[in-house]
Amino acid sequence: MAGRTVLQAAEAIERFPLLLYKRILRLHYALPKEARLMGDTYVRDEFRRHKNVEPAQALVFLKEWASYCHTLSKQLSVKGIVNKTPIGQDFSSEFIDNFSEEQLHQLLELRVEAERYLGRNEIAKLLENSNSPEQK
Template sequence: MIRPTLVRLAESIGTRPLNLQEASASLLPPLPLFRQILRTHRHLPAEMRSMGDDYVKAEFRRHKAIDNPLHIIGFLSQWKIYLDGLPRGPDAKFNFNGKKLDPQLLEKMSEEQVGQLYELMNATKDVWKA
């Protein structure tokens, strides 16, 4: 269960749009954002959908007890940016060329985050080889 403070903060964020650098709209509360991501994944190829759904579920589960407002906003904004970058609809064309990671962002990551990013990179390489 998501903590009440997280829900209150997310609801207040959802009613007051933030200007995010790359996101096209305001932040969404955690549960609607989670659901929209999984709905959008329905149009991915089967291997990508399976991996993406598992990853999203694990990340939201891992972050449901966070109390720090900065971490909450950062988490929600990055997932919103991800959602906005996904093609939508059954006729969507998927072109996964990848993006270069900003070196400054990489420097700010913890060792655990870098390890997780490395594991994700290796998992996606296996999917695309098939």
């Protein structure tokens, strides 16, 4: 009996990434259409990119996505909706300091797309102005 429990636990650990992935996609159904599409694409790409990573990296990856899943489920719960809890969470400066250059670039792209969705293109305009040569 105990051996069977250990085997079931091992199978549950192996299936956890898939279950987490599906749970996140189900939560995204409650988001506005554009946010859902952007979120689903991002989640799908991230889970594919991290499919064959080292166990230590996989643990960090799954921990962060589990935290996202927990936070989003609280924000989308009846209590969160009644209290008008905003969806999303700001990053701490310590968290951002640990980002690689590529991660910072991805974060900027995500922010630009989110602002386009919200009808605010402030960052996109700043980037365009900084990339264009000065006219004299």
